[in-house]
Amino acid sequence: MRIAVFGATGMAGAAIVSEAIARGHQVIAASRQPSATASDDGRLKARAVDVADPDAVGPVLAEVDVAVLSIRPAPGEEHRLAALTRGVLDVAARHRTRTLIVGGSAPLRSPSCPDRLLIDDPEHVPEAWKTIAQASLDQYDACQEHPCTGWVYLSPPAVFEPGERRGSYLRGTTTLVTDANGVSRITAPDLAIAVLDELEDPGAERHFTVAQRPAS
Numbered sequence: 752m753r754i755a756v757f758g759a760t761g762m763a764g765a766a767i768v769s770e771a772i773a774r775g776h777q778v779i780a781a782s783r784q785p786s787a788t789a790s791d792d793g794r795l796k797a798r799a800v801d802v803a804d805p806d807a808v809g810p811v812l813a814e815v816d817v818a819v820l821s822i823r824p825a826p827g828e829e830h831r832l833a834a835l836t837r838g839v840l841d842v843a844a845r846h847r848t849r850t851l852i853v854g855g856s857a858p859l860r861s862p863s864c865p866d867r868l869l870i871d872d873p874e875h876v877p878e879a880w881k882t883i884a885q886a887s888l889d890q891y892d893a894c895q896e897h898p899c900t901g902w903v904y905l906s907p908p909a910v911f912e913p914g915e916r917r918g919s920y921l922r923g924t925t926t927l928v929t930d931a932n933g934v935s936r937i938t939a940p941d942l943a944i945a946v947l948d949e950l951e952d953p954g955a956e957r958h959f960t961v962a963q964r965p966a967s
Contacts, residue, residue: 753815754950755779755848757802757839758822762913762939763853767819768795770943774951779811802835805842812846817950821853829886833893844899851949852894853942855887856906859960860926862933869927875909875935891958903949906960907942914938919964920945922954928962937963 754771758764759780771778777794785797800807802822812818820839824831836852843850857870870876870884887906894902908928920941921928929935945961 752817752950753777753779755781755811755815755818757781757800757808757811757818757820758853759797760784761821761823763907763911763942764819764821766939766943767821767853767946770940770947771950774947776947779815781811802839803831805838808839808842809846812842812848815848817849817851818843819851819853819946819950823883824886829882830889832886833889836890837893837897840894840897840899840902843901844897847901849901849953850899850903851946852890852902852904853946854890854894854904854906855884856909856927856935856960857884857888858891858904858925858958859906862927862929862935865926869909874933875927902957903953904958905942905946905949906958908935908937908960908962910934910936911942912936912938914940916940916944917964918944920961921964923960923962924956925958925960928960930962930965935962937961 754776756764756768759768760782768780779796781798781800783801859869861867861869861872876884927935
């Protein structure tokens with residue numbers, strides 16, 4: 752499969768690129784300042800791409816079967832996330848490129864109160880996280896309102912962090928997945944497994960979430 756990863760130098764994007772290459776896919780690692788270099792076997796290509804520029808996004812999408820959008824604006828620029836996502840979906844719709852968006856947890860339902868969005872649950876989204884949480888909620892709304900039908904939105908758990916690849920995860924739908932202690936977290940390499948699993952074998956949901964599988 753030919754896969755484009757936008758935001759390839761971020762924590763999620765870099766892990767997704769590594770997982771895709773390990774599974775034998777061809778990858779275009781796209782970011783404003785690429786750090787990857789082309790692989791000797793041609794399966795990895797690095798591209799300098801600003802997702803705010805449709806003329807730069809289009810040629811990349813024309814070369815691939817699927818795309819992953821995993822971007823995080825700089826602090827103070829969070830409000831741009833929805834518009835940037837909308838712009839990528841505009842181009843994806845023209846090229847009919849299936850797109851997976853690695854978003855945020857804010858659009859999920861609270862596990863303790865199903866009528867409440869996670870952004871309104873201070874147990875999981877403290878005040879200090881509200882700005883980026885609102886940006887991810889706006890991003891999800893932008894996806895829902897977009898006429899493009901080829902997108903799927905992945906909400907990470909409450910805590911998304913670097914760490915080891917354990918090789919498994921739990922999958923949920925629109926409610927935050929927690930363990931027996933109410934903890935919701937996953938490492939970047941294990942989230943990358945979930946991303947590649949979805950790309951290779953798409954599920955029925957347009958919105959899903961994942962979390963670390965507790966150690967047995």
